[in-house]
Amino acid sequence: LSPGLLLLSASIAAAPPSGWHYDISVDPELRTLTTMVCFKGDAPSVLEPGTKLAMRFTTRAEAFAGEKRAAMQRADDGFVWPPDMRANGCAVLELAMAKAADNLGDMDLARYVGKDVLISPDLWLWQPDEIPDGAEVTASFKLAPGVRASLPWRSARQRRFEQNRYAIDRTTFDWQSVMALGRFEARDIVVKNATFHVAQLGDMSSRKRAMVMKWLQEAASAVTELYGEFPADQVQVLIDPVWTWREGGVEFGQVDRGGGPSVIFLVSSKASESELAGEWVGVHELSHLALPYVQRDDAWLSEGVATYYQNVLRARAGQSSEETGWQRLLEGFERGRHNQTGRSLRETSARLGQDADYMRVYWGGAAIAFLADVALRKESEKRSLDLGLRQLKRCCMSDGRRWAALDLLARMDEELGTHTAAAIASAHLERTEFPDLEPTLKELGVSKEGDDVRLDDRAPLAKIRSAIMRRAR
Numbered sequence: 049l050s051p052g053l054l055l056l057s058a059s060i061a062a063a064p065p066s067g068w069h070y071d072i073s074v075d076p077e078l079r080t081l082t083t084m085v086c087f088k089g090d091a092p093s094v095l096e097p098g099t100k101l102a103m104r105f106t107t108r109a110e111a112f113a114g115e116k117r118a119a120m121q122r123a124d125d126g127f128v129w130p131p132d133m134r135a136n137g138c139a140v141l142e143l144a145m146a147k148a149a150d151n152l153g154d155m156d157l158a159r160y161v162g163k164d165v166l167i168s169p170d171l172w173l174w175q176p177d178e179i180p181d182g183a184e185v186t187a188s189f190k191l192a193p194g195v196r197a198s199l200p201w202r203s204a205r206q207r208r209f210e211q212n213r214y215a216i217d218r219t220t221f222d223w224q225s226v227m228a229l230g231r232f233e234a235r236d237i238v239v240k241n242a243t244f245h246v247a248q249l250g251d252m253s254s255r256k257r258a259m260v261m262k263w264l265q266e267a268a269s270a271v272t273e274l275y276g277e278f279p280a281d282q283v284q285v286l287i288d289p290v291w292t293w294r295e296g297g298v299e300f301g302q303v304d305r306g307g308g309p310s311v312i313f314l315v316s317s318k319a320s321e322s323e324l325a326g327e328w329v330g331v332h333e334l335s336h337l338a339l340p341y342v343q344r345d346d347a348w349l350s351e352g353v354a355t356y357y358q359n360v361l362r363a364r365a366g367q368s369s370e371e372t373g374w375q376r377l378l379e380g381f382e383r384g385r386h387n388q389t390g391r392s393l394r395e396t397s398a399r400l401g402q403d404a405d406y407m408r409v410y411w412g413g414a415a416i417a418f419l420a421d422v423a424l425r426k427e428s429e430k431r432s433l434d435l436g437l438r439q440l441k442r443c444c445m446s447d448g449r450r451w452a453a454l455d456l457l458a459r460m461d462e463e464l465g466t467h468t469a470a471a472i473a474s475a476h477l478e479r480t481e482f483p484d485l486e487p488t489l490k491e492l493g494v495s496k497e498g499d500d501v502r503l504d505d506r507a508p509l510a511k512i513r514s515a516i517m518r519r520a521r
C-alpha cells in the first residue's frame with residue numbers, strides 16, 4: 049500500500065464505535081497510571097485526551113489487535129491509531145502521574161494529598177474526537193491490594209463477582225471531575241434517598257475523621273430540609289485535610305459535575321467539633337446540587353441559590369435559630385450592597401473570574417432568590433422556590449445540559465405555572481444597584497434594631513416569613 053492508499057482506507061473506515069471499555073490500573077507506589085481502552089467497532093483514527101497537556105506526560109501509547117502490536121504516532125491533538133488496526137482495536141497508554149503532579153502546577157488536574165493522589169480524567173480518559181450518540185462506555189479498575197479509587201460514576205455491575213464496573217456518561221467527557229486513588233479511608237453514608245461515597249484523603253486522626261463524617265451527615269441532612277429529600281441520589285465526596293495556621297473549620301469547597309455530582313472539601317487540620325457544628329461551607333456546597341449545571345457566566349444564580357439556602361436550611365434544620373437565619377441574610381445583603389462595581393449584576397457575574405466581586409454576585413443572586421421565593425409564596429401556597437427546585441429535580445437534573453440562568457428560571461416557572469422568578473431575575477440583572485429589599489422585608493416583619501434582627505408576628509406576611517425559615521410540618 050502507498051501512503052495515499054493508507055490514508056484513503058482510514059477515512060473510508062470511519063464508522064463510529066458503538067461503545068468502548070476502559071481498564072484502569074496503577075502501580076503500588078501510585079506513580080504511573082495505565083489506561084487500556086478497547087473499542088466495539090472501529091477505534092477512532094486519533095485517540096485524544098481531555099487536555100492536550102496529557103501528551104507531555106504520556107510515556108507510552110501502543111495499539112494492539114489480536115497478535116499485532118504497534119506504537120501509536122504522536123499528533124498535535126492525540127495519538128494516531130494505525131489504520132489497519134482499528135477494527136475492534138485496543139490501546140494501552142501510560143501516564144507519568146507523579147511527573148504530571150510535579151510539573152503541571154494545576155490543582156484541578158493532578159496533585160498528591162499525603163500519599164493519595166487526585167487526578168483529572170482529562171489526563172488519562174482517552175477518547176474519540178466526538179463521542180457518538182448512544183455510545184455505551186464503561187470502565188473497571190485493577191488496583192493493587194489496599195488501593196482504592198473514588199469516582200463520581202455510577203456502578204454498572206453486571207455480574208455478582210465484579211467488584212467494580214462503572215457506566216460513564218457523556219458529561220464525564222464534557223465537564224470537570226476528579227478521581228482519587230490511594231489507600232484512603234472510604235465510607236458510605238446514607239442520608240434519606242442519597243448515598244455519599246466519602247473518601248478521606250491524606251493524614252488525619254481517626255477522631256478527626258469521625259468528626260468530619262458527623263459534620264457531613266449534618267450538612268447533608270440540612271439540605272434535605274429543602275423538599276424532604278436530597279437533590280441527588282449519589283454523590284462523590286472528597287475530604288482533603290489542609291494545614292492552616294488560622295482558626296476555622298472548612299476552608300473551601302468545590303462542586304464538580306462531570307460523570308455525576310461530586311464535592312471536594314478542604315477541611316482545616318485544626319478544625320474542632322465546635323467549629324464544624326453548623327458551619328456554612330458544607331450546606332452551601334451541597335445546596336449547589338439543587339440546581340442543574342448552570343453556565344459559568346451566570347454564577348449569580350448558582351451561587352445566589354446556594355448562598356440563600358446555606359442560611360435558610362441551617363435554620364430549618366435547627367442548626368441556627370430563625371432570628372439568626374434572618375440576621376445572616378441581612379448581614380450578607382449588606383455585604384453585597386457595599387460591593388459596588390458600577391456594572392450590572394449580569395456583567396459583574398460574567399466577570400467574576402477576573403474581577404472577583406464575590407459579594408455582589410453571591411449576595412445579589414441570593415437577593416434575587418429571596419425575592420423570587422417570597423413572590424412565589426405570595427402567589428399561591430403551591431408555589432415557592434423549594435417547590436420550583438423540586439420540579440427541576442424531576443424534569444432537568446440529569447439531562448446533561450448546561451443551562452443559561454434565565455432559561456432555567458423560565459423552565460422552573462413553567463413547571464410552577466407562572467412567570468414570576470424569571471421576571472424578577474431579568475429586572476434585577478440589568479441594574480447596577482443592589483436590589484431594594486426593604487419593602488419585602490417590611491411585609492415579612494423583618495427589621496433591624498441596632499445590630500439585632502427583630503421579627504414581627506403581626507406583619508402581613510409573617511406566615512410566609514416563618515414558612516421560609518422553619519422546618520415544614
Ligand SMILES: [Zn+2]
Pocket residue numbers: 332333336350351354
Ligand atoms: Zn458556591
